[in-house]
Amino acid sequence: xxxxxxxxxxxxxxxxxxxxxxxxxxxxxxxxxxxxEEMDGNTLLDGELPDQAALLxxxxxxxxxxxxxxxxxxxxxxxxxxxxxxxxxx
Numbered sequence: 001x002x003x004x005x006x007x008x009x010x011x012x013x014x015x016x017x018x019x020x021x022x023x024x025x026x027x028x029x030x031x032x033x034x035x036x037e038e039m040d041g042n043t044l045l046d047g048e049l050p051d052q053a054a055l056l057x058x059x060x061x062x063x064x065x066x067x068x069x070x071x072x073x074x075x076x077x078x079x080x081x082x083x084x085x086x087x088x089x090x
Contacts, residue, residue, distance in 0.1 A: 011048040011049070011050055012048065012049055012050075012051075012055075012074060012075070013046075013047070013048050013074070013075035013076060014033075014045075014046070014047060014048070014049060014055060014058075014072060014073065014074060014075065015044060015045070015046050015071075015072070015073040015075060016033070016044070016045040016046075016058070016059075016062070016069065016071070016072050016073075017038075017042055017043070017044055017045075017069070017070040017071045017072075017073075018042060018043045018044075018045065018062070018067050018068060018069060018070060019042055019043075019067070019068040019069075019070050020041060020042060020043065020068075021037055021041065021042075021043055022035060022043040022045075022067060026065050026067070027045075029061055029065060030045060030058060030061060030062070032047050032048075032049065032054075032058070033045040033046060033047035033058065034046050034047055042070060045058075055072075059072070
């Protein structure tokens with residue numbers, strides 16, 4: 001069965017809190033996220049990702065950089081236009 005998907009897709013906003021300060025050089029491995037140093041000495045990564053697979057990719061890179069994750073928060077999803085006529089086999 002071939003199913004035509006909706007023309008809208010959600011971009012999900014994430015806040016990922018890391019322990020300690022993250023060097024700007026290490027942050028360059030996470031270009032899809034902005035970096036903010038918090039008053040408590042920890043780091044907040046903030047950005048929009050298209051799906052859970054993209055989130056897992058970011059979390060995997062954080063792990064490989066030997067950074068400790070304190071929390072991951074999902075914020076309100078935003079809607080953007082997907083290419084018209086996107087088809088999904090199923």
